[in-house]
Amino acid sequence: MPQDSSININTGGVQQNTYDAIVIGSGISGGWAAKELCDNGLKTLLLERGKNVVHKKDYPTATLAPWEFPHRGKMPLQVIQENPVVSRCYAFSEATEHFFVKDKEHPYIQEKPFDWIRGYQVGGKSLLWARQTQRWSKFDFEGPARDGYAVDWPIRYNDLAPWYSHVEKFAGISGNYDGLETLPDSEFLPAWEMNCVEKDIAQKINAAYKDRNVVQGRCAHLTKPDQIHIDQGRTQCQARSLCERGCPFGGYFSSNASTIPWALKTGNLTIQPESTVHSIIYDDKLNKAVGVRVINTNTPPDGRAGKQATEYFAKIIFVNAACFNTNLILLNSVSSRFPNGFGNDNGLLGKYIAFHNYRGTVSASYDGPVDKYYYGRRPTQPMMPNFRNVYKQETDFLRGYMCFYGAGRGRGFGDGLNEEIGGAYKDALTEAGNWYVSMMMQGETIPKQTNEVYLSKDKKDEWGIPQLVFNVDYDDNDVKSMNDFLTQASEMLDKAGCKNIRQRDSKQAPGLDIHEMGGVRMGKDPKTSMLNAYNQFHNCKNVFVTDGACMTSTSTQNPSLTFMALTARAANYAVEQLKKQNI
Secondary structure (H helix, E strand, C coil), rough: CCCCEEEEEEECCCCCCCEEEEEEECCCCHHHHHHHHHHHCCCCCCCCCCCCCCCCCCCCCCCCHHHHCCCCCCCCCCHHHHHHCCHHHHCCCCCEEEEEECCCCCCEECCCCCCCCCCCCCCCCHHHCEEECCCCHHHHHHHHHHCCCCCCCCCCHHHHHHHHHHHHHCCCCEEECCCCCCCCCCCCCCCCCCHHHHHHHHHHHHHCCCCCEEEEEEEEECCCHHHHHHHHCCCCCCCCHHHHHHHCCCCCCCHHHHHHHHHHHCEEEEECEEEEEEEEEECCCCCCEEEEEEEEHHHHHHHHCCCEEEEEEEEEEEEEECHHHHHHHHHHCCCCCCCCCCCCCCCCCCCEEECCCCCCEEEEECCCCCCCCCCCCCCCCCCEECCCCCCCCCCCCCCCEEEEEEEEECCCCCCCCCCCCHHHHHHHHHHHEEEEEEEEEEECCCCCCCCCEEEEEECCCCCCEEEEECCCCCCCHHHHHHHHHHCCCCEEEEHCEEEEEEECCCCCCCCCCCCEEEEECCCCCCCCCCCCCCEEEEEEEEEEEEEHCCCCCCCCCCCCHHHHHHHHHHHHHHHHHHHHHCC
């Protein structure tokens, strides 16, 4: 196998470095892979390129008040100027910056603008995610075959439904049983409540349209913990809305609070942070992958010795480094069998990247009750499943979008007061202002071969790994979908009685949705896909990919719950095949 001559390899003894399974990445999908493999008795090595973060112990800002931060939580201008990409993320602040990768810490190349948001630590972005969880429907898995915009999924909703239930019961998902064909129900804990204005708007929209259903949002928060959550050491969500700092209550699902501690209790898990995976090791004689090459993140480069690397070995390997780092590792995993990247016989590795389109928003005012307010900081908001091109193609664009909306009240100042100083201004600060409403889209983008990532030929990162090059952009379909949302959302809010309706196209670059998918897609045919129905490489059965990289299409729903279900299903299948000695 070709090797980087600048890397100094220390095997440490093959037996000492051998496990039943290796999982690369400790985020949402990697945590689930580790849990399922360990529950089934496999000695598992969990590799994480970032630092260790232990639940409760390593949440330094979780209980700090705004005045306890040097800049009251805001980022200094110099930090923003030095980090133009990560600073665009809504969750990046003084309270959370330690969980984000700064722009200079892991450079990449943008042929077209792309905001790559990353979290390198044990738990990954599961500490930072927005925690919205919806099942995909049968229409989402059938869509590509019907419309022909991607290859057919090798599975259908019924294949994944029991695994949705499996992960939902453990993670804890709040929501209502709505009985919608376009948005299947989950295994729910009690839902959060809409406020009075949201209820008014929902009733008016539902009454005005037969094909549109406003329901309360579904999220991975413990509104009423079951025994399985108590057994994890988690307790009820406190509605603090400080989730991105890490939750000491374990009120929302994260790898740190849930799957990783559970796996550790089995005695089968070894966690190794600060370990950047360089590549997967393929044995030409055995015709399978035998391990991974890892570079210690904290090993300083030595002019003569090179960068310290260690090789670890296992019978099965799960690649869950998050979509783009999974693509990066596989592209960098070259051998005489796979000279163009791991499993890349068909040349599709890194191609057909897709994401969610968040560009469109509509805002308005609402003459709501002045004597009513709301309590707490609810972690979700009302939503409407996709109603475009569900049963048939009916627009000039493919697929559709979900809608999310929320209503609230600001403070009284700025509501027509003439004085901007003095007693009137001070009194207004203690009063509630007028009601406002905001609606946003979450649009499906179409996987295209021209949307791709690949390795730079001349630029490498600090540890000798080629930088990733992004060539990903919107297309005409995305613009048409956004314009339709702007029109339909404005019409819906108008029928709901909203005023001062304003449309906005943010024109943001792809990436800020942080829903990147594709590059190692599932499919039925090895000529047009990389993975089979169980997330195995078609041409290397002991390597699995179950993070966003495996996705064939994006649906309009949030993807994390589907990553979890796919991972649990694949991990249990891998154990079964291992016992049968098929891999």
